[in-house]
Amino acid sequence: MEKTKYYIGIDLGGTFVKGGIVDENGNLIVSDKVPTEAKSGNDKVVSNIAGLCMLLLEKAKITKEQVQGIGMGVPGLIDSQNGIVKYSNNLHFEHFDIAGALQAKTGLPVKIANDANVAALGETKFGCGKEYDNTVLLTLGTGVGGGVVIGGKLFEGNGSAGAELGHNVIAAGGEPCGCGRKGCLEAYASATALIRDTKRAMEANRDSAMWEIGSIDNVTGKTAFDYMEKDKAAKSVVDNYIEKLGVGIVNHANTFRPQAVILGGGVCAEGDRLVKPLQEMLNEEIYAGARGPQVKLLTATLKNDAGIFGAVALIAGI
Numbered sequence: 001m002e003k004t005k006y007y008i009g010i011d012l013g014g015t016f017v018k019g020g021i022v023d024e025n026g027n028l029i030v031s032d033k034v035p036t037e038a039k040s041g042n043d044k045v046v047s048n049i050a051g052l053c054m055l056l057l058e059k060a061k062i063t064k065e066q067v068q069g070i071g072m073g074v075p076g077l078i079d080s081q082n083g084i085v086k087y088s089n090n091l092h093f094e095h096f097d098i099a100g101a102l103q104a105k106t107g108l109p110v111k112i113a114n115d116a117n118v119a120a121l122g123e124t125k126f127g128c129g130k131e132y133d134n135t136v137l138l139t140l141g142t143g144v145g146g147g148v149v150i151g152g153k154l155f156e157g158n159g160s161a162g163a164e165l166g167h168n169v170i171a172a173g174g175e176p177c178g179c180g181r182k183g184c185l186e187a188y189a190s191a192t193a194l195i196r197d198t199k200r201a202m203e204a205n206r207d208s209a210m211w212e213i214g215s216i217d218n219v220t221g222k223t224a225f226d227y228m229e230k231d232k233a234a235k236s237v238v239d240n241y242i243e244k245l246g247v248g249i250v251n252h253a254n255t256f257r258p259q260a261v262i263l264g265g266g267v268c269a270e271g272d273r274l275v276k277p278l279q280e281m282l283n284e285e286i287y288a289g290a291r292g293p294q295v296k297l298l299t300a301t302l303k304n305d306a307g308i309f310g311a312v313a314l315i316a317g318i
């Protein structure tokens with residue numbers, strides 16, 4: 001009988017390295033995490049990743065020989081072809097051959113790609129996008145990240161520097177963005193932007209019911225949604241958020257015409273309050289409307305494991 005094949009998926013973050021072992025049938029067998037310790041230097045980070053791989057093997061009770069390789073999502077500008085991190089500000093890497101270093105330490109083949117792109121691949125191959133091979137993932141977090149899968153393959157652009165989906169200007173001359181431009185989707189649709197706009201609305205409306213939360217410091221990405229039914233200021237924050245996010249979604253849908261746009265990030269917990277108006281906007285505003293192929297709006301299902309599954313898809317070449 002042939003032995004089962006296994007893959008290790010690593011999601012390298014600024015604070016933690018998360019990892020898991022997935023079998024050839026797509027089952028996550030074990031997962032765990034260890035501190036990244038980015039400040040201790042490149043060698044220490046690679047040692048920590050290799051240590052996590054060994055820990056996972058032990059937990060899964062399988063040998064290294066049964067593992068086909070390691071896939072890894074890394075934040076920053078990644079040359080996925082050559083396995084090199086060109087630049088990663090939160091990991092303090094510059095022109096670092098991380099794939100080569102990890103391969104040398106573990107004796108296993110290693111493939112890397114940008115973490116947001118890897119998450120898009122994971123959600124498409126193993127999550128809510130499983131039925132599709134043309135998808136766009138938008139993650140609404142501190143910023144707006146994402147990835148594009150075309151014909152079942154990750155679209156990365158020249159030098160794997162593409163798919164910066166959050167830095168599409170949706171309001172020329174608008175809110176300043178961390179990238180240096182003004183009016184990017186990220187400057188309106190990130191959780192950070194939602195919190196900023198909620199605080200502004202509270203300050204401009206001293207009688208808003210949102211003040212029940214006590215202090216402006218208690219505002220989260222949920223506040224405006226929580227009060228939208230009974231408070232006009234909250235409702236207008238939500239309406240504006242959805243409108244701006246919708247513009248970004250329709251733009252990406254027009255460019256890539258995916259079968260599905262997948263939303264990730266904490267804001268997705270709002271469910272239908274977020275998805276329903278956005279799906280309506282997408283149906284109405286997409287080029288050629290009902291005459292063209294429809295685009296489904298979905299919310300991500302793998303949550304924190306999307307990076308692990310995507311990394312596995314990367315190394316498994318699926």
Ligand SMILES: [Zn+2]
Pocket residue numbers: 166167168177178179180181184185186
């Ligand atoms: Zn930007």
